[in-house]
Amino acid sequence: MEIAWSLVLFTALTGCGGWLFAGVAIDEFAKKTSKANFTAGIVALVLMIVGGVASVTHLAHPENMLAALNHPTSGIFIEAVLVGIASAFIIVYLVAYNRNETVRRVCAVAGAVVGVALSFMAGHSYLMDAVYTWNTMLLPLAYLGTAAASGLSAYALVAAIRHNETTPADLKIAFILLAVGGVAAALTSLLYLTGVMDAADLMLVAVGAVAVGGIVPLACGIAGLKAANSALVLSVVATACALIGAICLRCAMWMAYVPLENFFGIAL
């Protein structure tokens, strides 16, 4: 099956945005990298919008998209609604940033919850009895794990940029979260891919998802705790690798497509 790049980018970018905003929500209470939060909110919103636009590009007739409002049980509908709600919470968070701390915190938590849920539901939409290699809960968990690595790496990157004049200790939590995201990506990707790794041509993307997308961010997170002077470089590397890993995992899913039957032999 051909790789649906529109959907790969949609799920990778919105997942990254959701988890980036989760980093914001955590710091709303940890109060260690507060300077990064407004910028991180803007980046998360941009990721949501760009990801949403990317998803539309695979539709042959996007002009009919409003008809989706008539059918709320579809995975596509749920994803679209979650993108909309997460974006709305992020916008309210940004508007309330210097005005009302309570509203800001509530929106940060709510937006993070919806954003994280989106990263899971984006993979959950592919659970269908017709496709053996997709019909496992390990798939949405891998979507969630790889999004966690990319989003939390991106938060560490924004924090490293915005906090270059503060003490390295302030970045500690951001790099701990980055490392946790790396572990999540490596473990969930490995678990999913182990079950579908029959095809040898999946080896490259599997290595990309597990090693590049999980282990490298984990190593960067650990290194960042010890060598805070290299925080910027480490977070750049972690973010790039985590995004590559998230894309590899999603490509592997499309490449591993094995339908129950394909009597008409149509290549999707």
Next chain:
Amino acid sequence: MRNAIVVDLDRCIGCFGCEISCKMENNVALGEYWNKVIIEGPHGTFPDVEEYWLPTMCQQCENSPCTHVCPTGASYRNEDGVVLIDKSVCIGCKYCMMACPYGVRNWNKEQNVVEKCTLCQHLTSQGKEPACVHNCPGEARFYGDLDDPNSDPSRLIAESAPEDVHHLKNVGNNPSTAYILSSRFGTWRNGD
């Protein structure tokens, strides 16, 4: 009401007439299908070989995955229980094609929409038979309401030995279409 087609594979001669009449009746483009005959076999070692022809099309699933996943309701079930596609609201996401357990939905390259067997609604709504049923020279295809014990397909199923009545692999979608194949003609290899 459960309108569907039942195919008596014991009578199918593998002429591909159903496939061709479907294409002509519904103006299905070259390389595209609403109905396709699969050659199942040959299996075995000479002289013990067997083969049968399996005409495939929308199985009119009772629990149809295509209608569940369609984001716009373009894939829907009409008042007669027939799964159809309203091409005017199809967004071309192909989600239904992924969800179909049998890969019997077609991508219309000219209109950029999904389409499939309609059980020839334009004919059956006037009391006529679907083109594939009408044109089958072996009289192997039967159309009607499976909930009506007096319909042609219901009578065929009732007259057949239970072990000769088959369905494609069922993963919870409960396909309505049935295939009749007795062991003297071949061993069923396509599911339940």
